[in-house]
Amino acid sequence: MSERDTQGADPIVDLRLTYIDQRFPGRLSDDQRQQVRQRLLKLHESASVLERFPLENAHEPAPVFHPTRKEQE
Amino acid sequence: MNADRSTLAFASIRQLGALLREGKTTPTELVHYYIDRLERVGRQLNAVVTITADLALREAKRAEEELAAGHDRGPLHGIPYGAKDLLATTGIPTTWGAAPLRNQILSPDATVIERLRNAGAILVAKLAMVELAGGLGYNQPNASLTGPGINPWNQEAWSGGSSSGSGSAVGAGCVPFAIGSETMGSILSPAGYCGVAGLRPTYGRVSRSGAMALSWTLDKLGPLCRTADDCGLVLDAIAGPDPRDPSTLDALYQYRPDRDRSAGFRLGVLHQGVADAQPEVRDNFSRTLDELSRIATLEEVTLPDFPYGPMADIIIRCEGAAALESLIVSGQVNELTAPEDHHGGYPGLTIPAVDYLRAMRIRNLMMTELDSLFARYDGIVHPSHGLVASPLDMTFDAYRGQVRWSDLSAAGNLAGLPAITMPNGFGERGLPTGVQVVGRAGADNRILAVARSYQAQTDWHLRRPSL
Numbered sequence: 001m002s003e004r005d006t007q008g009a010d011p012i013v014d015l016r017l018t019y020i021d022q023r024f025p026g027r028l029s030d031d032q033r034q035q036v037r038q039r040l041l042k043l044h045e046s047a048s049v050l051e052r053f054p055l056e057n058a059h060e061p062a063p064v065f066h067p068t069r070k071e072q073e
Numbered sequence: 074m075n076a077d078r079s080t081l082a083f084a085s086i087r088q089l090g091a092l093l094r095e096g097k098t099t100p101t102e103l104v105h106y107y108i109d110r111l112e113r114v115g116r117q118l119n120a121v122v123t124i125t126a127d128l129a130l131r132e133a134k135r136a137e138e139e140l141a142a143g144h145d146r147g148p149l150h151g152i153p154y155g156a157k158d159l160l161a162t163t164g165i166p167t168t169w170g171a172a173p174l175r176n177q178i179l180s181p182d183a184t185v186i187e188r189l190r191n192a193g194a195i196l197v198a199k200l201a202m203v204e205l206a207g208g209l210g211y212n213q214p215n216a217s218l219t220g221p222g223i224n225p226w227n228q229e230a231w232s233g234g235s236s237s238g239s240g241s242a243v244g245a246g247c248v249p250f251a252i253g254s255e256t257m258g259s260i261l262s263p264a265g266y267c268g269v270a271g272l273r274p275t276y277g278r279v280s281r282s283g284a285m286a287l288s289w290t291l292d293k294l295g296p297l298c299r300t301a302d303d304c305g306l307v308l309d310a311i312a313g314p315d316p317r318d319p320s321t322l323d324a325l326y327q328y329r330p331d332r333d334r335s336a337g338f339r340l341g342v343l344h345q346g347v348a349d350a351q352p353e354v355r356d357n358f359s360r361t362l363d364e365l366s367r368i369a370t371l372e373e374v375t376l377p378d379f380p381y382g383p384m385a386d387i388i389i390r391c392e393g394a395a396a397l398e399s400l401i402v403s404g405q406v407n408e409l410t411a412p413e414d415h416h417g418g419y420p421g422l423t424i425p426a427v428d429y430l431r432a433m434r435i436r437n438l439m440m441t442e443l444d445s446l447f448a449r450y451d452g453i454v455h456p457s458h459g460l461v462a463s464p465l466d467m468t469f470d471a472y473r474g475q476v477r478w479s480d481l482s483a484a485g486n487l488a489g490l491p492a493i494t495m496p497n498g499f500g501e502r503g504l505p506t507g508v509q510v511v512g513r514a515g516a517d518n519r520i521l522a523v524a525r526s527y528q529a530q531t532d533w534h535l536r537r538p539s540l
Binding site: 016019020023024027028032035036039040042043045046047049050051053055059060061062063 | 425
């Protein structure tokens, strides 16, 4: 996967904004929509920074999965 | 009452306990005293949501009878306190600071409430907080159904948040201690801004059962008190494993100040970001280092290089959007106080799972490296905040720019590390400054020992606002 480039973020940000519009039709005013877009852009920038961090296949996420086994009564 | 009433407001838990056991006051008298102060001063500071007078008087009567009968539950017995209004209390509204939830009643009692009752402490008030613990990205002090949290030291300034009422009520002497919660700064911010001690325990030390969830992997509950010693007393009562919260640590916790040393500490000093702090914050920190050098050897440290801010951003926004999804989807967010909170939850709903998991994978590596660093020290010290509390009428973006968290705050919270803030002087507009000590995971007692020793040789924690 190629690195995301913040410079080229607009199409992805706009897609995410479209998702919000589709899921919540008519919910946002123009001004709110602009502020949501700014926030989406920041999240995209944060994600882009993280994408540049070198990770290997074996690197697991912080919470370790534990299978549940309820004791029999 | 034989006790001098003027000293009660700012008495420590140990001092109040001595007055109770010497028969110089009673739990009922203390309840009346603090409720009166909450009504007169606490409400003026927008620190109060609900005063629990009937419950408090019942609990006070019980404490009185038990103490008279020689049944002593320990240092919190008969001591009134306030709880951030995100802790469930049976039969009493739990608003999460949010106007649309002003009539929400949750049960059973949060584990913390239950444990404090078992320790004999008396709930006198549910305290104000930033709506939904700030999970929707508020950008101004006026973000709560009770109005902006007001600072007891300067009523034109913010109290900090999201545990705003916990900070200002303790700072104003309206309760001897309060419980707050922290996801990313919500105990250390109000405690630091209001000039009191605030302890963020190790993640999992205190059960969150019955507390509003904002971020399951980041939320912590902890005390705000007059002194570091009081923080230890409260932690002792509320810590411990809880089957109702699977994140709680198995290890039992005991606060034993008599077993800790009071000098000979080894402290790391983090200078990162200090140059950007306000001049008074820098000066006070410099003086604090001189004071700490009498009880510790100091070594300059730097944090390992990780993208702390972006990690915190993705994790909080994603978990927050999931935790608060029903309020966002239902449109109830439109009834919140801060206009930016009406739409602040939508972006988090669009975070790809892969982005969240990448942040959590980096977080895992970060925790290992941070543990190696913190293992070498009893604590790492840093100013609690680079800036004193913001003016009430200013947005955070305008006051401090768009950076919400220092690297140490993000790192400490992401790694679940304990931290304590203590007052260390005053800055612009007469507002308190603070110093924080962050410790290795599980080393709550060690940072409490450092903080106690610091407070034993300074008197910033004894200063009082004129109210």
